Each structure stands twice: as structure tokens, then as C-alpha cells.
Amino acid sequence: MVSVDKAVLLVQLITFLLAVPMVWVLFLKPLIRTLSNREKYITDTLDKVEKDRDEMQKLKEDYEIKMKEMSLNAKAALEKAVAEGEKSRHEIIETAKAEGHKLIVDAKKEIDAEKVKAIEDVKGAIVDIAVIAAEKIVKASMTKKAQTDIVKDAIENIGKN
Numbered sequence: 001m002v003s004v005d006k007a008v009l010l011v012q013l014i015t016f017l018l019a020v021p022m023v024w025v026l027f028l029k030p031l032i033r034t035l036s037n038r039e040k041y042i043t044d045t046l047d048k049v050e051k052d053r054d055e056m057q058k059l060k061e062d063y064e065i066k067m068k069e070m071s072l073n074a075k076a077a078l079e080k081a082v083a084e085g086e087k088s089r090h091e092i093i094e095t096a097k098a099e100g101h102k103l104i105v106d107a108k109k110e111i112d113a114e115k116v117k118a119i120e121d122v123k124g125a126i127v128d129i130a131v132i133a134a135e136k137i138v139k140a141s142m143t144k145k146a147q148t149d150i151v152k153d154a155i156e157n158i159g160k161n
Contacts, residue, residue, distance in 0.1 A: 134150070 131151075131154070134154070135147075
């Protein structure tokens with residue numbers, strides 16, 4: 001049979017009881033602390049990655065919203081510029097039409113004034129010619145008194161017409 005020496009068993013038991021705490025203190029406790037620190041580092045890193053991913057998603061959404069706003073603002077500015085351009089174009093056309101109409105009215109007034117002046121000039125020339133012709137006719141056939149009466153009558157009639 002197997003014989004067990006009690007002294008050896010007692011020494012082994014004491015050695016085991018001394019070795020277990022020593023191994024615990026010297027090896028296992030630092031190893032557990034290191035593993036715990038490593039686990040905490042990995043957990044913190046994963047949390048930070050998740051937080052960064054959420055923040056990136058939020059930034060992306062904010063960026064997309066701002067891009068849409070900028071696009072709408074640019075579109076509105078373009079439409080406003082086009083509308084102002086159209087308004088300016090219509091104002092220029094209306095101004096040109098008004099100026100053209102004014103030029104036409106002024107030209108018609110000037111033409112009418114020139115026409116009246118030309119008619120007056122022609123009347124004056126006709127009167128002068130008629131007087132000269134009448135004078136020649138009358139001198140040939142009339143007395144001085146009859147000539148004076150005819151001229152006075154002609155002057156009075158010209159003023160009335």
C-alpha cells in the first residue's frame with residue numbers, strides 16, 4: 001500500500017498554504033489588475049468610439065442640413081436676382097417708351113410750329129407779291145387817291161383774316 005509520511009504531508013501543506021498567498025500577491029493580483037485595467041481601457045475605448053460615431057453622425061446631419069439651407073439660400077438669391085433683373089428690364093423698357101413718346105410729341109409740336117411759321121411766311125410772301133402786282137396794275141390805271149383807298153382797305157382786310 002501507499003504510505004504517506006505525515007511530516008512530508010505537513011510540510012507540503014504548509015508550503016502550499018504559504019505559496020498560494022505568495023502566488024496570489026506576486027502573480028495573480030497584478031495579473032488580475034492588469035487584466036482589469038485592460039478591460040477598462042477596452043471598454044472606455046469602445047465607449048469613446050461609440051460616442052465619436054454618434055458625434056460624427058450628428059455632424060453629418062448638421063452638415064447636410066446646412067448644405068440644404070445654403071442651397072435654398074443660393075436658389076432664393078438667384079431667383080431674387082432674376083426678378084430684380086426682370087424688374088430693371090421692364091423699367092428700362094418703360095422709360096425708353098416714355099422717352100420715345102415724349103420725343104414724338106415734341107417732334108410733332110415742333111413740326112406744327114414750323115408748319116404755322118411756314119404758312120405765315122407764305123402768307124406774307126403772297127401778300128407782298130399781291131401788293132407789288134396790285135401796285136403795278138393800279139399805277140397803270142388809277143389815280144393816287146384810289147390807290148391809297150385800295151391799299152388801306154387791303155390792310156384792314158388782312159388784319160381781319
